[in-house]
Amino acid sequence: DAKTTQPNSMESNEEEPVHLPCNHSTISGTDYIHWYRQLPSQGPEYVIHGLTSNVNNRMASLAIAEDRKSSTLILHRATLRDAAVYYCILRRNAGNMLTFGGGTRLMVKP
């Protein structure tokens, strides 16, 4: 399975934008890029996903590089409640077998 690489941790100030990077240089043409986050004492929560084009939803935006070898999750205005571990995952087929990496621990300072 194709792997993703993310920084172990990042810090942000409250109400500022946050750009969380993810490298996936071995991505295949059929891999979707998914982002989940895990808040303390909770299960992972879906954030956003995309294939080739940039995507926006109420939680975040996903910017995908033209060669698809990297992507960036953008939180437009970080809040304290956004402090979590963010996972970038490549999902190849329609099944439920997600391969989670170590994720990025986002800390938000007031």
Next chain:
Amino acid sequence: KAGVTQTPRYLIKTRGQQVTLSCSPISGHRSVSWYQQTPGQGLQFLFEYFSETQRNKGNFPGRFSGRQFSNSRSEMNVSTLELGDSALYLCASRIPDSPLHFGNGTRLTVT
């Protein structure tokens, strides 16, 4: 709509015992999968069920098993517990072509 419900929330067992964990998916979701989360290994896929059939299995020993009932509820069983089985066990459900919805997990401690 109620989310994915896992019971119990916490469990303490001793080595050699067996344990059964339960997962009730979101209403209408027929696909259920299980994950193990530990500090050392992170989140690892255990298995996936759809309409009472196991579709995928992760790289875990045969002591880990699961099943799904006709109402889509699922259980996973771990026999002959080892200290290393201490973990957060997460269940997720989905409908086709949609993201996974996770429960908040069962924290199992093996002493």
